[in-house]
Structures are given as structure tokens and as C-alpha cells.
Amino acid sequence: MKELIGVVPLGEVPTLAIEVVAANITAYYKLPADVLPMRPLPESTFDEARLKYNAGILINKLDMLDFDGYSKIVGVISRDMFIPIFNFVYGQAVQGGSLALISLFRLNRNADGSTPSTSLVFERAAKLALHELGHLFNLFHCNEPKCIMHFSGVIEDLNKIPFYLCRDCARRLPR
Ligand SMILES: [Zn+2]
Ligand SMILES: [Zn+2]
Structure with missing residues (x-):
């Protein structure tokens, strides 16, 4: 199957953010990436106790059958x-699979509490999207700090x- 990536906003997500994500996927991985209509x-998938969305359940709700013609889907939420073992996650992906998710929620704040530029x-x-796509290409976390597959906890x-x-x-990327 030819690789075609779909970037899909889940709920209200700024259009420009989705377009930037798709453009970066194409620029870096040299793969076509379409912006799909909002779902x-x-x-x-909202957890009433933790007041956050459960990334594992949410990713399971994204059925590939709904995205005919796309080999990989990156869902974006605001x-x-x-996930149960972490207080929060920036992203989630099915290792070697077709579905990934990223959250923009924590990107709007710097570590010192200040507001970053757009x-x-x-x-x-x-970066989150490129990292999660790496997992879809079956890349694992990398110890090299100068690598998009290096784990980001903060x-x-x-x-x-x-x-x-x-x-x-x-080198491990599939051709
Ligand atoms: Zn690496
Ligand atoms: Zn990761």
C-alpha cells in the first residue's frame, strides 16, 4: 500500500496547527499528508476521575476503516x-501500527509558566507528530538526545x- 498520511482534528483544534503538522510530515518524511475534516x-473517552482524556481508549476509538485510502492517521486534540501509568502524555501511538494521537494542550505553556510564541x-x-509517526514506522525511543525519537517527558x-x-x-526507517 502506498503511504498516505491523514491528519485529523478531533474536536476543536486550530486549523493552522493541523496544517503545520501535515506540512512537517511531508517535509521530513517525504510522504503526502492530507488534512482531514474534523471528527x-x-x-x-473522558475520564471523570482524572479530568483528562484516556489516550489508550481514544486511540482505539479511531477505527482505520473510517479512513479509507489512508495508511496512517495522526489524530490531534486540544x-x-x-495513560494509566502517566499523569499526562503529549502523544500516543500504536507501535508499528496505523494510529497515533497528539495533544496540543500542554504546548501553550513554557516550563517557567510564560506563554510561548505561536x-x-x-x-x-x-515534533510530537514526527515522533509519534516514528512509532508507527516501528521506531522505538532513542537514547541519542539529538533525535526526534528521544523521549520527551517535560x-x-x-x-x-x-x-x-x-x-x-x-537507517531503521522502512524504505
Ligand atoms: Zn535515534
Ligand atoms: Zn514516544
């Missing part, structure tokens, strides 16, 4: 999300990682 964010917010969103990590894969990870 509602399934409210059943709300906060978590371009920095977009830069962070693009916002400074996301600022530090580059837009590209290290040489080892790039």
Missing part, C-alpha cells in the same frame, strides 16, 4: 490526555529535540 472527540507552539506540535525536552532522526533511527 467529534468521543466524550466517552484537550489534555493521559511559532514555538507549532514547532512543538510538529516541555524542555520537547524544545531540545531536533526535527530529525539520528543516523541509527533513520
Whole structure:
């Protein structure tokens, strides 16, 4: 199957952010990426105890059958999300699979509480998408700090990682 990536807003997400994510996917991975129409964010994935969306359940709600013609889907939400072992996650992906998710929620704030420029917010969103797509291409977390597959636990990590894969990870990318 030819690779065609779909970037889909789940609920209200700024259009420009979605376009920047799609453009960066094409620029870095050299793959076509389409901006898809908005889908509602399934409210059943909201966890009343943690007041966030459950990323694992949400990703399971994204059925590939709904995205005919697309080999990989990156869902984008504006709300906060978590997985049971972490208080929050920036992104989630099915390792080696077709579905990934990123959340813009925590990108609008710097570590010191100040507000980042819009371009920095977009830069962070693009890095998240490139990282989660790496998982879809079956790349794992990388120890090299100068690699998009380096794990980001806090916002400074996301600022530090580059837009590209290290040489080892790039070699593992499927042709
Ligand atoms: Zn990761
Ligand atoms: Zn790497």
C-alpha cells in the first residue's frame, strides 16, 4: 500500500496547527499528508476521575476503516490526555501500527509558566507528530538526545529535540 498520511482534528483544534503538522510530515518524511475534516472527540473517552482524556481508549476509538485510502492517521486534540501509568502524555501511538494521537494542550505553556510564541507552539506540535509517526514506522525511543525519537517527558525536552532522526533511527526507517 502506498503511504498516505491523514491528519485529523478531533474536536476543536486550530486549523493552522493541523496544517503545520501535515506540512512537517511531508517535509521530513517525504510522504503526502492530507488534512482531514474534523471528527467529534468521543466524550466517552473522558475520564471523570482524572479530568483528562484516556489516550489508550481514544486511540482505539479511531477505527482505520473510517479512513479509507489512508495508511496512517495522526489524530490531534486540544484537550489534555493521559495513560494509566502517566499523569499526562503529549502523544500516543500504536507501535508499528496505523494510529497515533497528539495533544496540543500542554504546548501553550513554557516550563517557567510564560506563554510561548505561536511559532514555538507549532514547532512543538510538529515534533510530537514526527515522533509519534516514528512509532508507527516501528521506531522505538532513542537514547541519542539529538533525535526526534528521544523521549520527551517535560516541555524542555520537547524544545531540545531536533526535527530529525539520528543516523541509527533513520537507517531503521522502512524504505
Ligand atoms: Zn514516544
Ligand atoms: Zn535515534
